[in-house]
Amino acid sequence: MEFVDNVKICEPLGCSDHNQIHFIIKVKGERNRKIRYRKHFHKERYKDMREYLAKIDWNNTLKNKTATECWNILKSEIDCVVDKFVPLKKQGKRSKKKHLSKEAIRKIKYKQMVWKRYRHIGSEEDYSIYKEALNQATAEIRNSKRSYEQKLLLI
Structure with a gap:
């Protein structure tokens, strides 16, 4: 087996006369960003x-009609x-909070997952787990924000 310009050429196995060629194609597509309105x-x-609505004659419009x-x-x-x-408004995109670290995002997602479990089951044990996850996520967000602000001060 040999590689020639990202093309893998496989030699035939045994007495078989079948050859294989594997291509590695890397494609980078353009994102279709269409503006959404709401x-x-x-x-x-x-x-x-x-x-x-007051100008419409509702009696004649709805006369002899079914429900x-x-x-x-x-x-x-x-x-x-x-x-x-009702006017249309350009729908804004949600941006990632720059001050959140990966660890903070991970703890937020865990907190949300535990909350859903508590809401589904409703046990006291799940609530205490949720409260612990909430406290950890809040502390991590606070630390992450503090470190981000300190990095901005040093720049």
């Missing part, structure tokens, strides 16, 4: 929404109003 309900124009049809009409109108009067 509804920004804090900037919603409630007054305009009320006026728009399912009425619900579908109401839902589509509300969706239309929300699309019209």
